[in-house]
Amino acid sequence: MLRNLAFTLLLLLLPPTGLALGAAPGAAAGPTLNEGLGEPPAEVDRRTPAATVAGFLEATHARDGARMPHYLWLSHLPKERQQAEGERLALRLMFVVDRTLWFDFSRISQEPQGDPADALYDTLGQVPLGRGVRDIRLRKVSGPGGEPVWVFSEDSVRAIDALFEAHGSPLQEALPAFLLLRPFWVLELWQWLGLVLLVGAAAMASRLLEKVGLRLSARAVRLTSSGWDDQVFSAGEGPLRYSLLALLGSLGSRVLLLPPPAQHGVDLAARSLGIVSVAWFVLRFVKLSAHYIEQKVVRDSGAGADVGRVRGLRTQLVVMRRIVEAATYVLAISLLLLQFEAVRNVGVSLLASAGLAGLVIGLAAQKSISTLLAGIQLSITQPVRIGDTVIVENEWGWIEEITLTYVVVKVWDLRRLVVPMTHFLDKPFQNWSKVSPEILGTVELYADYKTDVAAVRVELVRILHNEGRELWDGKAQGVQVTACTERAMMLRALVSAADSGKAWDLRCLVREKLIAFLQKQPQGLPVLRAEASFPAQPALTLASPAAPLSAVKPGENVVAAPGTRPG
Numbered sequence: 001m002l003r004n005l006a007f008t009l010l011l012l013l014l015p016p017t018g019l020a021l022g023a024a025p026g027a028a029a030g031p032t033l034n035e036g037l038g039e040p041p042a043e044v045d046r047r048t049p050a051a052t053v054a055g056f057l058e059a060t061h062a063r064d065g066a067r068m069p070h071y072l073w074l075s076h077l078p079k080e081r082q083q084a085e086g087e088r089l090a091l092r093l094m095f096v097v098d099r100t101l102w103f104d105f106s107r108i109s110q111e112p113q114g115d116p117a118d119a120l121y122d123t124l125g126q127v128p129l130g131r132g133v134r135d136i137r138l139r140k141v142s143g144p145g146g147e148p149v150w151v152f153s154e155d156s157v158r159a160i161d162a163l164f165e166a167h168g169s170p171l172q173e174a175l176p177a178f179l180l181l182r183p184f185w186v187l188e189l190w191q192w193l194g195l196v197l198l199v200g201a202a203a204m205a206s207r208l209l210e211k212v213g214l215r216l217s218a219r220a221v222r223l224t225s226s227g228w229d230d231q232v233f234s235a236g237e238g239p240l241r242y243s244l245l246a247l248l249g250s251l252g253s254r255v256l257l258l259p260p261p262a263q264h265g266v267d268l269a270a271r272s273l274g275i276v277s278v279a280w281f282v283l284r285f286v287k288l289s290a291h292y293i294e295q296k297v298v299r300d301s302g303a304g305a306d307v308g309r310v311r312g313l314r315t316q317l318v319v320m321r322r323i324v325e326a327a328t329y330v331l332a333i334s335l336l337l338l339q340f341e342a343v344r345n346v347g348v349s350l351l352a353s354a355g356l357a358g359l360v361i362g363l364a365a366q367k368s369i370s371t372l373l374a375g376i377q378l379s380i381t382q383p384v385r386i387g388d389t390v391i392v393e394n395e396w397g398w399i400e401e402i403t404l405t406y407v408v409v410k411v412w413d414l415r416r417l418v419v420p421m422t423h424f425l426d427k428p429f430q431n432w433s434k435v436s437p438e439i440l441g442t443v444e445l446y447a448d449y450k451t452d453v454a455a456v457r458v459e460l461v462r463i464l465h466n467e468g469r470e471l472w473d474g475k476a477q478g479v480q481v482t483a484c485t486e487r488a489m490m491l492r493a494l495v496s497a498a499d500s501g502k503a504w505d506l507r508c509l510v511r512e513k514l515i516a517f518l519q520k521q522p523q524g525l526p527v528l529r530a531e532a533s534f535p536a537q538p539a540l541t542l543a544s545p546a547a548p549l550s551a552v553k554p555g556e557n558v559v560a561a562p563g564t565r566p567g
Contacts, residue, residue: 033141033151036079037086040070046149049115049122049138050108056152060094073139073154089157092164098259099167101125101136112148114140117474121153127163134159169257187262194256195266202252206244213240235288239281246273272336279332283325290321383424384431389500391430392419432500440476441503443493443511446485450523453481453491456514460493463513471506473498488526 044059044067045051052071059067069086072093077085101124109115114122120140126133139153179190187195217233250270253263384390384407388399392409395417401408407424409417423429432439447456457479464472476496483490493510497503518524 033143033149034070034072034074034082034086036077036082037069037074039144041066043067044070046071046143046151047112047147048110049150050110052138052150052152053108053124056090057094057097060090063091070151072152072157073141074157076154076158089160092168093152093157093160095168095257096127096160096163097124097136099257100127100260114138114150122150127167129159129163129166134163167257185262187258191256191258191262195253198249198252198256202245202248205248206241209244210237210241232285235281235285239277239284242273242277242280246270246277249273268339271339275332275335279328282328286321286324286328383434384429388434389432389437391432392417392423437499438473438475438496439500439503440494440496441507443495443507443514444482445491445493445511445514445518446488446526447491447518448523448526449484449489451489451491451518451521453479455521456491456493456517459514459517460495460510463510464495467513468495468506468509471497471502471509473502487528 040046043055045055055067056071059071065083065087068090069083072086072090074082074086074089108124109122113119122138122140124136124138126135128134134156136156137153138150140148140150143149175190179188179193184192214233214237217236247270250267253266258266384399384402386399386402390397390399390409395409395411397409397411397417399407400410400416403421405421407419407421409419411417460477460479464474464477473496476494478494480492480494481489482492491514493514495503495506495510497506
């Protein structure tokens with residue numbers, strides 16, 4: 001009996017088996033997180049998505065095997081394999097993230113609840129996989145102590161091997177740990193060493209390929225009697241080497257699996273070297289060709305050469321050479337500047353000024369010069385851009401094409417409105433996406449004075465969070481009484497959307513749903529109220545079948561009872 005009593009007391013003291021001790025509200029139900037890993041080290045901070053990502057990258061780059069697995073969801077693996085598989089998968093995920101994702105930490109949620117639009121998941125980005133993409137996501141789960149923590153979700157962990165096969169390399173797993181450290185910037189030590197070796201190998205290979213190419217070209221040149229190919233051959237010595245160096249460097253850098261910022265820098269340097277090499281070749285070719293033409297004219301004229309003709313030709317060659325050289329410098333510098341976002345406008349201005357000189361000389365006497373200059377001005381100042389949403393001549397549409405003389409506006413009903421270029425400089429127009437495509441939209445409704453405005457506000461919030469959640473950007477919403485008449489008041493619903501197309505669809509949706517809501521209200525839609533008064537009438541005398549009509553006095557109002565025949 002005492003044993004049964006003790007067992008009963010023990011059951012009363014224990015918590016119910018269906019509830020998790022210390023479970024956080026809103027935490028995902030399911031198995032305990034990573035039971036095979038044990039308690040995480042004190043340095044593991046998974047309270048927010050940003051803390052999880054920062055801690056994961058720090059632990060994986062430091063090759064801290066004690067911390068790395070705790071940032072992954074490994075509960076789908078057997079307990080005895082979670083530690084080893086967690087370290088392997090964490091390193092592979094780090095390689096994929098470094099290679100494909102270069103995200104701004106300020107865009108990752110730094111709040112424990114994560115993204116307000118999604119209570120369980122927070123997406124870092126998308127990684128190409130096959131013909132589609134794979135989302136790299138964090139998920140909020142219940143930690144060992146019941147507190148909510150953020151880890152890489154199960155679907156992201158399951159896709160790590162496939163992502164690594166597409167974007168990683170077995171070389172990364174085979175390298176020693178010290179070569180995978182980041183001594184400076186975003187590159188690991190082995191990538192810095194690889195860049196040094198790549199530059200040296202590309203320089204030697206480009207020099208060797210140049211010698212082989214020039215030797216083969218020299219043999220081909222001897223077989224022809226033309227002198228132009230000799231100038232091309234002479235001008236190519238030097239520029240060809242650096243063009244090959246840029247090409248080999250850009251292609252070879254792909255083997256190093258550089259992060260996006262580093263790969264962009266290498267490609268930028270390769271393109272710049274290629275532009276300089278081409279400009280160098282053009283300058284040398286023009287110089288050698290001008291000298292060749294001059295010598296050929298003198299040689300063909302012999303001892304009795306016309307000095308005036310030679311001097312005239314030399315003057316023409318010098319002027320043309322200077323024009324071509326100036327144009328080459330302007331184009332090369334412009335192309336170099338166009339690669340940098342900060343000075344891109346300078347490059348565009350140089351290109352515009354180079355074309356402007358020829359336009360003024362050739363078309364100064366023509367009326368169309370104003371249109372052409374307007375096109376150049378429009379391309380520099382950019383009051384409109386391709387893809388902007390505009391209202392021109394009371395037509396709403398998108399900029400589809402911009403030329404030097406006209407702009408094509410694609411109207412919403414698929415008509416094309418061709419507008420002269422000068423219209424955008426001389427007349428006002430509306431550009432709905434000049435700074436940002438985000439836009440506010442309004443819906444105006446007439447409602448009865450007895451309408452519950454607070455209920456309409458609640459209904460608008462419900463519509464935006466349910467039917468309109470794919471159209472509403474979550475930034476602005478509200479209902480206000482903006483006007484009134486003798487019959488009704490005007491309600492204006494304000495909503496926001498990411499672009500004008502979504503704003504139009506959202507306005508139509510809100511208008512339809514609010515009208516349906518007002519229809520269901522007892523006093524929702526406007527009604528016409530009228531009050532009428534009538535003059536007093538004499539009393540009516542009811543004539544019954546028993547009383548003959550002859551008994552009615554003259555001047556009395558008589559109403560015949562049912563069954564009474566007027567006599």
